[in-house]
Amino acid sequence: MLQTLRSKILFYLLLISMIGILIVSFFIQYGFEESFNSYLDRNREKKIDRVINEIEKDFRQNGHFTRDPVFAMLHEYAMGDQLYFQLYDRYGQIQMDSSNIRSMLNSLGLTEPEPSGEEWHSKNYTLKVDNTMIGKLVAIYPEGLIDDEYTFIQTIQLYIYAAVCLTVVLAIVFSMLFSKKLTSGLKKLSFAADELQQHNLNIRIPLKGLPTEVKQLAISFNNLAESLAKEEMLRKQFTGDLAHELRTPLATLRSQIEAFQDGVWEPTQQRLQASHEELMRLVRLVNELEKLLAAENPQMKLEKIELDAGSVLAALWEMFMPIFKEKGVQLHIEEPEQEEIFEADKDRLMQILSNVLNNALKYTPEGKNVTISVSTDRDGYVGFRIQDEGSGMAEEDIPHIFERFYRGDKSRDRKTGGAGIGLSVVKALMDTHKGMIKVKSRLGKGTTMTLWFPRED
Incomplete structure (x- = not known):
């Protein structure tokens, strides 16, 4: 049994189909019954509210309880919906009682006898007129479905069972046909x-x-x-690609250390901490780069915290100002007018922005400018806009710049154009953050890249 490929395919197709049919039919039936019961409960509450409003209205007009037209309404609900009421005045004296109608109908043989073990519910409602208590209304009704309601549910269930049987037959027929056609090309x-x-x-x-x-x-x-x-x-080309991706944090660390050595920066605790964080980011990058390159959409665990966009810009200024100054490119930071809070993994965020900034620096000639600003044009997002005055890109290259190992200008080698990993890593990390990227570029005019991060996870 189940020796041939076709028999195995047929068996598993039928097994999966049967399981799916049973699960779907169960949830359809369960969901319908729950929805129908909720509908009946809401309908019952509306009827009770109608009775309460009518009683309070009648009392307000007459100053006491009267049987007309209230009792007619109670009688209607008792006869048609098995919804019974007991009306008590403020002293606890019963004024109206429709619960005895069922026993009267039973004695006359006009209703079905009560099933053994049938449970009844009762619910109390306080009656008020002008914020003064005038009495109490007790609503009594059976648990579960009654009469036509039960018949309606049984009819629906019958249709569901019929649909399940028909679906099972169709699943068997089509599974046999499909398995036969499928095996014809599997060799x-x-x-x-x-x-x-x-x-x-x-x-x-x-x-x-x-x-x-x-x-x-x-x-x-x-x-x-x-x-x-x-x-x-x-x-x-992996070795060269890896070297390209490591160049950004290494260049940042080098510039910071050289700034300490040349006396440009004082080795304050804050700056040393920034250098240490960059070093640790480099260690983590080495550990995770291979995983990142292994799949098109890598799944990474993010340690998201609340960050302020202005503080992020300040950190970027501290890290990149030395290497921008060394090349002769002006780095401009446009700080936001107010605090802009969003959630992101700090290490991944710095990795994303560092890669983009490094690319902007790489293709911006000496004497030109690179500007970083914060954008809030998109609701629910905080954007970092990085604008350079570099060489730009052709329009046909823009849709492909985030593909791994893609270089629009094939004449560029790793010394100038990189191996094409940096922006693919940026795209993967932005997808992990559930962020968005917008790119505008013109050849010879420069590139503007906006990175949108959601304010909340």
Whole structure:
């Protein structure tokens, strides 16, 4: 049993289908019953409110309880909805009682006898007129469904059971047909998978003659083979790519240490702490870069805290001012007029902004400017806008700049253009923060990149 591939596919398709059908039918039935019961409860409360309003209105007009028209309403609800009432005055004396109508109807054989063990609920309501208590109303009703309500639920359940049976039959028929068509092209897939396992990255599956169901799988396999071939080529460049990604924190640390050595900065506790944080960020970057490059959408645990955008700009100024000054590029910081709070992982945030700033510095010639400002144009987000007066990018390159290892100008080597990892890391980290990136660029005019971070997680 279950020796052939088709029988296994058929078995598991049926198993999954049956489990899905049972789960869906259960939740449909359960959800409908809950919604229907909630509807009945709300409808009952409306009727009770109507009785209360009518009693208070009648008392306000007459100064005492009268039977007309209140008792007619109580009689209507008792006969049609099994909703009974007992009206007491402020002294506890009963004035009206519709609960005895059911026993009267039972004695005359006009209603079904009460099921054994049937439970009844009662709820008390205080009656007031002009903030003065005039009496108490007790509503009495049976637990669960009654008469037509029960019949309605049974009808719905019957339709659900019929739909489940029909779905089961259809699942069996279509599973048999699907398993037959699926296995017709799996031999080609199996052969190609074996070749791929033997590192034959040039293997491709011919699409002609494949069933529609298998053709898409074959296309995906071919795309996978192409991706693996590309990744094999890129793997050989990994050492250079890693060096590019490490250059940003190393350059920052170098500039800070040289500033200490040359006496430009006093080694204060705050600056030493900033250097230590940068060093620790470098250690973490080394540990996580390989994981980041291993998947298109890496999942990383973020240690989010509340940050002030102005404080972030001040930290960037401290870190990057020496290397900007060394190249002769002016770094301008436009501090926000008020405190702008948002949530982010501080290390990842600094990694993102450092990568973008490093790129801006790299492609901005001496004597030009790079400006960092805070934007609040988008509701629920705080944005960091980094604008440079560098070489810019062609419009057709903008959609691809976040792809790994992509370089718009193929003539750039690692000394000028990098290996194409930095912005892909920025994109991955922004996605992890549930942030957004907007890029505007013109060749020869410069680039503006805005990084939007949500104010709250």
